Amino acid sequence: MRAEQLRKLQATIFLNPDRPPDRNYNINVTQSERIPLEREVLDSRPTACHTIRYDPSHDLTTTVIIPFYNEALSMLLRTVHSILRHTPDSLLEEIIIIDDHSPNHDLKEPLERYVKFLPKVKLLRTQKREGLIRVRLIGARLAKGKVLMFQDAHTENNVGWLEPLLEEFRKNPQTVIQPHVDQIDPDTIEYQASGSHVPRGGFTWDLRYVWMQMPTHEKRRLKSEADAHRSPTLVGCAIAVRKDYFHHIGGFDDAMNVWGGENIELAFRTWMCGGQVLTHPCSRVAHTFKPFAYSFDGDREKIVQKNLMRIAELWMDEWKDFFYASTWNWPSKRTSFDARDMASLERRRALKRKLKCAGFDWYMRTIVPEIPTPPRDATFYGEVTNLKTEACLYEMDDGFVGITYMCFFHRVVPENLFSIDTRHRLVHRGRCVKVDMSNFLLRFADCATEVDGYTWTVDKTREVEGSIKVTTKTDKGDTQEFCITQVTNINTVHYKEQMPQALPCDAGAEFQKWRFQYMFMFDHKFPLG
Template sequence: LKALEAEELRLQEESVRLHQINIYLSDRISLHRRLPERWNPLCKEKKYDYDHLPTTSVIIAFYNEAWSTLLRTVYSVLETSPDILLEEVILVDDYSDREHLKERLANELSSLPKVRLIRANKREGLVRARLLGASAAKGEVLTFLDCHCECHEGWLEPLLQRIGEEESAVVCPVIDVIDWNTFEYLGNPGEPQIGGFDWRLVFTWHVVPERERVRMRSPIDVIRSPTMAGGLFAVSKKYFEYLGSYDTGMEVWGGENLEFSFR
């Protein structure tokens, strides 16, 4: 038993070294798990006119992502998004070299009619990889997600409704926390925050200012924010292109969110 525990510990440490999260444990968790609901009860009272909401293409770029976190993201999107709103899920492989992301991944996705796999011919970096997905998207709205996310039931509707109301809105969800080591869903214990930046042009989080709290008529109203974190957001495809999309000269992630926010 001790030898087994020691071997498991070694495998866990190796997975953390490779991925910065405990993939050894993630691989033992269902790809189809559902997260517990920890949202404001008022959210459940919201009603949506599904026939008049825009459709979306969900774009997920990845590079050498672990199997379980990538597939859990895909299945989470498929299983929590209303079929009438989800045009497609576009996976963009940014020239990964891990064996499990080649034929095995293509075979896994081939049975999922709404999922498309695009492969870059060379390493592009997050920004240009996302642009590959955006250029191929058929949905009216582009929804960008990181490749290690899990979605709640009802995550998509409020994003699309806001864009349906105002095409120039760029909408970000509240980002909850999943523990990197235990994969326990921790939710978001604090109040929602808005984005800002410091004089080094580094993204920062800030409490919602009093003037914005006064403007809000309900705790589930939209909160206006000067900048966004950039990993997860939805934007009208037409408006994204009108703004000039991303700067194709950006090689890695970390500045595209502020640059796009300033536009």
């Protein structure tokens, strides 16, 4: 009877003339409403996962906590159905969906009517806009399960997603773990497996989450493709943790506002305070990566920046200088702490002392030794990407600077790190770059003896973008100015390859525009109070 009523409701629930247009959601909601809420998706787990049998002799029931604000109703319901469909009843305590004061009408009575037909699903509503972080904390306080699963409302759980996570809690209760994240295409709503390449979570010096290549030292730890791997940070869309451990280490930082940085902060704290952060390849949850579709009830850039400043102040020790130096360049991010912020920071520092947490030096040496520390004399730093082609500079085997399309911008390959330092040298791995005057290609040279007379600058058009200019001196003492240009090379060496070449500057030349990852401004300080 209930199933029949649910099918009838599914046939009419999206016939809503008042629903906002698709552009308000930044996804193809019309297409989402055409797709069944309970659909078959590809089992995207590695083959080795299919035959594993997990020990059921535990009492770790799970509460799934799903905050939402103006979410597309079909995406929210498909998230819930995927959990109900792929979770053993004995392991699922409840699903708590929490409306963060959404004004959209289809999330009112239509949602309430639908949820009545779903087992173990509870709908709660906040009295005012709280933001994702605090709504997750509300759910954690109300949860009855021994395990908390924080999940976004535009996700989809695959078969066998929960059992591998619970097995890791059985091995080590001081674990925060995330599924391997597949993707849902925001236009077609297709469930897309992420393939055999397994990246892991990292961070940039301005504290953004990025995908990094699995380092050799971590690959050596893994015995099979079904093993959980250590993750320096969390992507944030699906995070599982034992409830007792979550509260022991301080939950999410409740002084963070709305959204932004909570995933990185929790990961830093877990690692530095004695726990571990894992990603499990046998647990698969797909996420819809899309631009923001909701307001922050304030200046979004400054709200997120203040959240990230809290991370820097609490956890990064002297490495916080790189965070502040890389973000001061963006006027939209300049903000400061008030007295209430400072008081809440002191409370979190007290928690850090109570937990006897390690410092950021330990984290860098132990968890992410593959991430190099930027040179403190760098003004521009990071991967150098051509704005027209999205290709980037890299070191070739024969000493030339080349062009590659396997760039960090695509979020799966480590950076090819260059810097322009305070002495106006272009440097990569301790070697400087000069112009080979026989063909105007770029070559590596000894910084002490071979680059006198070279001056490298960036003629900025935006914060980290512009023309890369090099000024050289001739044997007669005259100066020449060139701009680095991506070309199809016609010289004998590297013939017809894409190469960076020093050519006359042309303000309208598209292939002369480049982007560094960072501009460091170490002389400027954010006011902290």
